[in-house]
Amino acid sequence: MYPNSHLAALEQLSQRRSVKAMDLQAPGPNQQQVDQLLAAAARVPDHGKLGPWRFICFQDDARQAFGEHLAQRFSELKPEAPTVAIEAERGRFCRAPLVVAVISCVQAHPKIPEWEQxxxxxxxxxxxxxxxxxxxxxxxxxxxxxxxDETIDTKLDLKSGERVAGFVYIGSATAKPDERQRPDLQQRIQHWTKS
Ligand SMILES: Cc1cc2nc3c(=O)[nH]c(=O)nc-3n(C[C@H](O)[C@H](O)[C@H](O)COP(=O)(O)O)c2cc1C
Known part of the structure; x- marks a missing residue:
């Protein structure tokens, strides 16, 4: 049987739910926890040991500073946007105490396809x-x-072969989310039989 700590982790994984960025608040992880989080995040399968990803962390004032880029770019794209919408862009990264941009860094490789990276x-x-x-x-x-958005990619200083895999917003939940309808698992499980 598994140790109790593993059972608890398995239970947590089986019940995992995202909490909307707008429902996150301080406190976020402290610096030691951020380091631990990134070390755990980086512990992924990686064919060929390429490490085809990197992190950009946004905390404290950096979130507001990046929001200025978002607001400016949004205004360029939507010159008719109301002020309230532009302000929402300015505040996007301030929805959570920590935002981690996970950058996918694909390199041409004779054996490891882009898909795997x-x-x-x-x-x-x-x-x-x-x-x-x-x-x-x-x-x-x-x-x-x-x-x-290519302009935002430039602000993030992304290089050739790099793109955003995700912005992971992390903080404390203001409310427990309701359960979300899940795909019908049985419809998605097939047991191969020779035919
Ligand atoms: C690559 C990727 C991008 C996503 N982008 C968005 C997004 O832009 N907006 C959004 O509302 N949800 C997005 N989601 C979905 C949420 O992360 C999340 O899965 C959803 O809110 C359901 O929550 P759950 O994780 O509890 O199933 C994205 C998911 C993935 C895998």
């Missing part, structure tokens, strides 16, 4: 969610519009 970055995002939950924090993996 991208999935490794996805695994980093999921590890980050789970590690944050195990630490008692809540989290949400978002992309929203700014994960797909």
């Amino acid at each position: 991208l999935m490794s970055a996805g695994a980093v995002c999921q590890n980050l969610l789970v590690a944050a939950n195990l630490m008692g924090f809540a989290a949400q993996w978002l992309t929203e519009w700014y994960a797909y």
